[in-house]
Amino acid sequence: MLLPDTVGTGGDSHTRFPVGISFPAGSGLVAFAAALGVMPLDMPESVKVRFHGEMQPGITLRDLVHAIPYQAIQDGHLTVAKEGKKNIFSGRILEIEGLEHLTCEQAFELSDASAERSAAGCTIELSEDSVSDYLKSNIVMLKWMIGQGYGDARTIERRIAHMENWLSNPHLIKADKDASYAAEIDIDMSALKEPILCAPNDPDDARLLSECQGENIDEVFIGSCMTNIGHFRAAGKLLDKHEGQLPTKLWVVPPTRMDEAQLTAEGYYSIYGKVGARTEMPGCSLCMGNQARVADDCTVVSTSTRNFPNRLGKGANVFLASAELAAVSSIMGKLPTNEEYQEYMSQVNATAADTYRYLEFDKLESYSKAADEVEMGDGYWPTLKKLQENM
Numbered sequence: 001m002l003l004p005d006t007v008g009t010g011g012d013s014h015t016r017f018p019v020g021i022s023f024p025a026g027s028g029l030v031a032f033a034a035a036l037g038v039m040p041l042d043m044p045e046s047v048k049v050r051f052h053g054e055m056q057p058g059i060t061l062r063d064l065v066h067a068i069p070y071q072a073i074q075d076g077h078l079t080v081a082k083e084g085k086k087n088i089f090s091g092r093i094l095e096i097e098g099l100e101h102l103t104c105e106q107a108f109e110l111s112d113a114s115a116e117r118s119a120a121g122c123t124i125e126l127s128e129d130s131v132s133d134y135l136k137s138n139i140v141m142l143k144w145m146i147g148q149g150y151g152d153a154r155t156i157e158r159r160i161a162h163m164e165n166w167l168s169n170p171h172l173i174k175a176d177k178d179a180s181y182a183a184e185i186d187i188d189m190s191a192l193k194e195p196i197l198c199a200p201n202d203p204d205d206a207r208l209l210s211e212c213q214g215e216n217i218d219e220v221f222i223g224s225c226m227t228n229i230g231h232f233r234a235a236g237k238l239l240d241k242h243e244g245q246l247p248t249k250l251w252v253v254p255p256t257r258m259d260e261a262q263l264t265a266e267g268y269y270s271i272y273g274k275v276g277a278r279t280e281m282p283g284c285s286l287c288m289g290n291q292a293r294v295a296d297d298c299t300v301v302s303t304s305t306r307n308f309p310n311r312l313g314k315g316a317n318v319f320l321a322s323a324e325l326a327a328v329s330s331i332m333g334k335l336p337t338n339e340e341y342q343e344y345m346s347q348v349n350a351t352a353a354d355t356y357r358y359l360e361f362d363k364l365e366s367y368s369k370a371a372d373e374v375e376m377g378d379g380y381w382p383t384l385k386k387l388q389e390n391m
């Protein structure tokens with residue numbers, strides 16, 4: 001339902017929109033904002049993170065997420081030790097540039113993780129095409145929701161009218177050329193040739209795979225709001241090559257029911273079943289920490305947002321990593337060397353275009369056909385008329 005270049009809020013600390021900007025807040029403030037359409041904000045300074053160069057084979061977006069604290073540590077803007085802790089991102093806005101080509105689904109992985117940086121908010125400069133494609137897809141999904149009886153239809157219709165209005169005259173806000181920042185961090189993707197993990201149990205403790213390789217792994221969790229359908233296809237392709245049962249306990253939990261349905265239709269759930277993975281109901285699952293739990297004191301590779309002590313399980317040591325590295329670790333029962341990892345990843349790289357397809361609802365016949373049959377009502381037409389009069 002997101003609109004570009006608007007300000008949003010929500011009660012979860014991971015309310016981090018990939019378009020516009022959002023500020024998570026306590027439930028009282030969220031209710032205040034919902035009722036009045038405004039919220040008090042002291043606008044903080046920004047930290048600019050600029051990506052440049054070319055992404056190397058085997059490197060995933062999750063590695064770029066972890067490259068932010070990794071580079072900040074190298075630049076002296078972030079320390080891991082609690083005593084005298086330094087964190088340039090804390091309470092500031094993270095402004096990310098240099099990845100304009102990302103889809104909004106991919107961009108969410110970066111904005112979501114700004115919570116782990118303790119940033120107040122996050123913006124990502126995206127191309128007009130990326131944002132337009134996202135809106136077109138979501139309009140179809142919202143119409144499908146109305147057709148399915150989701151409420152409130154009038155509210156959904158008003159959002160559709162706003163989205164269509166933006167699409168009729170697309171424009172995006174950009175940072176001023178002469179804007180000043182609390183710090184500027186440059187990340188050269190050409191120099192990043194191995195995955196970056198966050199070591200137990202601190203999301204700031206970003207380390208290269210070569211610094212963690214060989215660690216025995218007991219359990220692996222692929223899920224949470226940091227994942228999207230592409231991650232589950234990539235993991236499925238890696239797992240498909242494995243004969244027999246995995247030496248680790250693997251939890252596979254797509255974030256949405258739509259992802260689950262699509263992955264089932266594409267045959268990935270039978271691959272997960274074949275290797276003995278445990279699939280859970282779509283949603284937060286292990287990441288929430290109050291539903292299923294990993295075994296006490298075990299060592300885990302997880303794609304979830306944060307690895308604070310005891311969150312996934314009592315006494316668990318949790319490495320945060322990409323779904324791809326998580327899948328390889330589940331097969332090997334340990335963190336691989338970069339060479340071993342790259343060998344596995346060559347299978348995924350060869351079919352990347354198919355693997356990293358996102359759910360574009362406007363291109364899925366079952367959704368677009370249902371959306372075409374939905375008649376817009378009195379939430380839509382008066383809103384659209386008002387917006388067009390104000391243009």
Ligand code: SF4
Binds near residue numbers: 014226
């Ligand atoms: S997946 Fe984890 S971080 Fe994301 S919303 Fe759920 S509990 Fe929060």
